[in-house]
Amino acid sequence: MATKRFGGEMILIFAGTKFEIIGSVELDTVGKSREAKATATGTPYSTEEMMPGMLKVEILETISGPDFKNFFELVDENLTLIEKTAKRMHVCPAAEMTGTITRDRKTGQVSGIEFSFKAADYLETPL
DSSP: OOOOOOOSSEEEEETTEEEEEEEEEEEEOOOEEEEEEEOTTOOEEEEEEEOOEEEEEEEEOOSSOOOHHHHHHOOSEEEEEEETTTTEEEEEEEEEEEEEEEEOTTTOEEEEEEEEEOGGGOEEEEO
């Protein structure tokens, strides 16, 4: 039986720019949220809301440092996450950067970066 592997050495490419990842990466590709509710008599039912696919990541700022103001202006750009160790590639076409970005000037860590994309267009393939 094959073991499913995740993480390891990873590369993030957005709009042709490579980013070095630090910390964890969260990838949500389901594209919907479902909530359980009940009627006045207690009969359960659920509601469903369509959601974008999301990628949350922390990166390391390079010395020259990308200008994130310019990246916020970009929409419908290709996003690729390559898990080199796990030998997987995640492609999120027509993505855009969202979130509230903060920088730790001591460590160079950039947090709060999120990318949104149409979950139905997400593709995962082996390398």
